[in-house]
Amino acid sequence: MTVTLHDLLPAALRRSWVLDGTCPGLDLYSLFRARQIADxxxxxxxxxxxxxxxxxxxxKVRCLATGLRSLGIAPGDIVGVQLPNNRNAVIADLALAALGAVALPFPVGRGTREAESLLRRAEAxxxxxxxxxxxxxxxxxxxxxxxxxxxxxxxxxAGPGTAPDGTxxxxxxxxxxxxxxxxxxxDPDGPARILVSSGSEAEPKMVAYSHNxxxxxxxxxxxxxxxDGTAPRCLFLVPLASAFGSNGTSVTLARHGGTLVLLDHFTPEAALxxxxxxxxxHxxxxxTMVRMMLDRLDGDGTALPAPTALVLGGSALDERTARDAxxxxxxxxxxxxxxxDGVNCHTGLATEDGTPPMSGPGVVAGRPDPRVTDIRIxxxxxHEPLPEGTVGEIVARGPMTPLCYVASPDLDARYRTPDGWVRTGDLGFLDPDGVLHVVGRLKDIVIRGGANISPAEVERELAAHPLVRDVVCVGVPDPVTGERLAAxxxxxxxxPPSLAELCAHLELRGLERRKFPERLLLVGELPxxxxxxxxxxxxxxxxxxSPAPDTGAVRQTDDGKAPLVATG
Incomplete structure (x- = not known):
């Protein structure tokens, strides 16, 4: 391996988590093998x-590892994996771990240009x-x-069909x-897997994680x-090759001895x-996936077998979806x-009605768990710590903290502090109970005429409209204001609701008029x-x-306030 994957955390801190039992101190294949022997x-x-x-x-893992070793795959080598959610993806994960190689998974469907960028920069x-x-x-x-x-x-x-010549x-x-x-x-504190972040960079960020x-x-x-400590049985609707999906092979199987239930392609019908x-x-x-599933359940009348938890991440969760789910x-x-990039916080299982807390500003993300990662503002x-209740950048450091960005010293310098904290680029605060609230992103803002608009804030309010099943707000270029917000x-x-109805709803919810969307796109499903x-x-x-509509667009006045009704 020529790409250097160095650890930006102090070695003594890593060792302390093994000594106190927070981390197992074993490589992923050894952990999996122990689970296999036990049952x-x-x-x-x-x-x-x-x-x-x-x-x-x-x-199968040992056979594949033997075959890959015969190809010259050695400890420390980086190997890309682009497979759908099926047993082959799991076999590949574990075989690379057994070889001491480093897996670089990325989901099927990503184009050749992005794959070339990942493989080139990682020197796979x-x-x-x-x-x-x-x-x-x-x-x-x-x-x-x-x-x-x-x-x-x-x-x-891999998979059905004849392997192309040259493969x-x-x-x-x-x-x-x-x-x-x-x-x-x-080394359990050495690299095991590279997670790909869709982030806001020109090329996807690659983040190296250790076995521990x-x-x-x-x-x-x-x-x-x-x-209750029982082995989990996890249905992954997200790709195992995604960051969220890294909780599959290495966590569900190797750490917990559980079962993976996999769909090679998500559809709400297949998921149900x-x-x-x-x-x-779990x-x-x-x-968005769960909203699609709920839509298929409308009027169904049949009960689903109740899981221990429905775990939703990747985008903001609104109150209606949480309650209905x-x-x-x-x-x-x-x-x-x-x-x-290295942050994790969740609302947990202890809720009165099964829904996570939704009150207060921003999105309630739960109380940070130092056995996963500590969080400060x-x-x-x-980059100095801020007092309780003050909004600032969310930074994280703990047992799950990655080693470094791959072949990107500029990203290490930009997103990691000298003592190893991860700069998330998210804005939030910790309330008096130590609960994290996420209020937006440093970069994910729409700038309209010099005023900052958080799409996440507008999405949260629009999701409460009775005629809205799902919503995403984005900025679109505008020659006059720079950007305008589209729902x-x-x-x-x-x-479907009209733009005027959505804006009237936002007025009732108390949102500033300068944050109202000015374009409306109705879609059957979100891509x-x-x-x-x-x-x-x-x-x-x-x-x-799409051309701007002659009618139905909300016009903003010179003082940045929008009327309640759409005008032509």
Whole structure:
């Protein structure tokens, strides 16, 4: 490995978390192997092919690791993985851990240009990709990148279909003789996985995590949501290759000895069928996915088997969705605030009616757990801690804190403090009870005529409108004001709201008129990124390409106040 992945946290601090039991002090494959030995025939994975027990999974892992080793994959090498949510993705995760290599997963659906950027900057020596998935031929596309990527030696083609010429068939590697395989024993505080952040940079950020940060810090997050200590049965609606999905193989399996229920592609119908058939203890997704599922349940009348928790992250959770989901799923709804960059906080299971607390300014993110990551509020300029109740930048440091950004010393300098705290770029405050409130982002603002508008704040209020099922607000370029705010709405029912009705609703909610949206885009469903989040870029492009309406647009006056009714 030529890319250096250094740890920006003091080594003594890392060691202290192993000594006090916060982190396990073992590599991911060793943890998985211990779980396999403890319960040989426990189900590890349920996917479209059926069930796969821990022993059968381990056998496939060792075969793949043997095959990859024969290709020259060595400890410390970075290997890309672009596979859908199925057993092959899990096998690849564990095989790379067994080799002491570093996995670089990124979701299917991401284009060749982005894949080339990730593989080039990480100096990946190989990539494991889907032969064909929903019309995309990722292995074929990545093979074409070989001449442009000197470090990339192999493209492994996995899944149904014939492996393209010039690639290595995944199935052939699975037939390797693993009888003599001896796993590596990498440093538990060394790199295990690179998480890709969609962030606000020109190219996606890559964040390196250690074995202990994944199984320890992130593992403690899931442990806090399994109060009886039983092995979890997790239905992942988000890609395992996403930051949220990193709680799959390394946490659900290796740390907790649980079961992964996987869909190779999210649809609300498939997700509801999986809940009914497999009765997961935890359902992990984003609010938009759950709103789609709730829409399919309207008038259904059949009860769902109640999970322990519905864990929602990736975008702001509104009160209506939380209430409806708690009622439909019959379990607590957990609002998760987290990112690939190294922050995690959630509202927990202890709620009276199953819904997370929603009162107060901003989004209530819960009480920080120092066994996952400690959180403080810092001045955006000096980075010094701010007193309780003061809004500032949310910074985090703890057992789940990543090592560093990959091949990006400029990002290390920008987003990490000298003592290792992660600068999230989010704004928030801690209330007198130590509860974190997230109020917006330093960068995710719309600047209209010099005035800052937080899309998240407007979205939260619009989500309470009875005719709005889902909403995303984005800024669109404007030659006069610089930007204008547009509301992209999925309507509830047959009669969509007008822009005037939405603005009247915001007036009643007490929002300043200068923050009212000036464009309205009605869509049947919100587009999702490959990571499962609302695709804001696609929505911005759609609106920017559409002519401004002659009527129905809210006009703002010179003093920045908008009228209550739309004018032509």
């Amino acid at each position: 040989l025939h426990r189900t590890a994975v349920i996917d479209a092919k059926g069930k796969l027990c821990y022993t059968a999974l381990d056998r 020596v190989a990539v494991i990709a889907a032969t064909e998935h929903r019309g995309a031929r990722h292995a074929d596309d990545l093979r074409d990148l070989l001449p442009a990527l000197p470090a990339l030696r192999h493209v492994v083609a 290595v068939p995944f199935a052939a590697l699975l037939r390797s003789d693993a009888d003599g395989f001896v796993p590596a024993r990498p 940060a994944l199984a320890g810090g992130r593992g403690n997050f899931l442990a806090s949501l399994t109060p 069928a999986a809940v009914r058939e497999h009765a997961p203890t 359902v992990l997704g984003v609010p 708690a009622h439909a799923f019959g379990c607590p709804v957990v609002n998760l605030y987290g990112s690939a 810092a001045d955006t300029g000096t 992209c709405v999925v309507a509830r029912g047959e009669h 999702l990124t490959p990571a499962g989040k609302p695709d804001r870029a696609a929505l911005r492009e759609h609106i920017a390409a």
